[in-house]
Amino acid sequence: xxxxxxPLLLVAHGSRSAAADEVVREIAAAAxxxxxxxxxxxxxxxxxxxTVADAVAALRADGLSGAVxxxxxxxxxxxxxxxxxxxxxxxxxxxxxxxVTPALGPDRLLAEAxxxxxxxxxxxxxxxxxxxxxxxSDPAALAEVRTAGRMLGSxxxxxxxxxxxxxxxxxxDALVDGLRWAGEDRIAVASWLLAPGVFHSRIxxxxxxxxxAPLGAHEDVVGAVVARYxxxxxxxxxxx
Numbered sequence: 001x002x003x004x005x006x007p008l009l010l011v012a013h014g015s016r017s018a019a020a021d022e023v024v025r026e027i028a029a030a031a032x033x034x035x036x037x038x039x040x041x042x043x044x045x046x047x048x049x050x051t052v053a054d055a056v057a058a059l060r061a062d063g064l065s066g067a068v069x070x071x072x073x074x075x076x077x078x079x080x081x082x083x084x085x086x087x088x089x090x091x092x093x094x095x096x097x098x099x100v101t102p103a104l105g106p107d108r109l110l111a112e113a114x115x116x117x118x119x120x121x122x123x124x125x126x127x128x129x130x131x132x133x134x135x136x137s138d139p140a141a142l143a144e145v146r147t148a149g150r151m152l153g154s155x156x157x158x159x160x161x162x163x164x165x166x167x168x169x170x171x172x173d174a175l176v177d178g179l180r181w182a183g184e185d186r187i188a189v190a191s192w193l194l195a196p197g198v199f200h201s202r203i204x205x206x207x208x209x210x211x212x213a214p215l216g217a218h219e220d221v222v223g224a225v226v227a228r229y230x231x232x233x234x235x236x237x238x239x240x
Contacts, residue, residue: 002066002097002236007039008229009055009067009098011084012194014044020195021048024072026217027194031225038229041067045079045087052087056098066097068232070225074105074133074148074192074215077141099236101228105192106144109227111151113220118190118212127210128184129156132172133192134199135164142168148192163189165202172206180207191215 008031012024024042032040043055050058059067069088071080080103088098104110114131115123123129131149136142146162153160161179163172170178172189179187188210193200195214204211215221 012072014047023195030222075141075144101232106148109224113218127188135167165199
């Protein structure tokens with residue numbers, strides 16, 4: 001039976017960057033506080049430890065039989081749809097006890113956070129706005145990023161273009177160049193990344209006039225995490 005007080009296991013990609021790891025742990029700490037001291041843990045699907053297997057083993061060692069597993073990704077690419085489920089299956093994590101939520105993004109709360117970061121960086125009325133993500137070879141993940149772009153556009157009341165720092169087109173710098181050629185005076189780029197790193201550095205080097213900071217542990221990001229967790233608890237309890 002699913003435990004309605006199950007821990008939250010926040011699963012991120014993993015990075016060699018200490019700053020990226022710090023952001024994930026800040027989000028986990030803020031979610032823990034928002035959830036009145038609930039058990040919130042962190043794991044990674046790649047590069048960094050603890051791995052998903054490590055986290056499941058630690059839960060079992062503490063006498064816990066399950067968790068709400070939240071993929072801290074801004075779109076449902078390979079790691080969310082294939083890698084994470086495979087890693088859970090490999091350690092025999094019962095799906096009825098380890099409830100996996102949808103990925104963190106896209107989500108209107110995250111779009112709110114991206115807009116707040118962009119305003120903090122100096123967004124002005126009339127700026128052309130681009131939402132910049134890392135990119136993916138997965139068409140479904142790219143479609144989700146474009147959904148996030150429409151969410152941001154809805155908040156702004158105008159069109160938002162979508163660009164990518166790595167895999168997929170258009171590249172952010174090419175999009176910025178194209179907007180300049182089309183006569184835009186100022187271009188602002190909102191970051192659709194959780195944490196700083198190589199991809200955000202590419203966004204900063206895109207030639208835009210304004211670049212928003214990564215989403216980080218913004219209060220709306222934490223709010224989205226809390227909402228995903230509570231929905232996961234409800235889903236687990238309903239299926240029990």
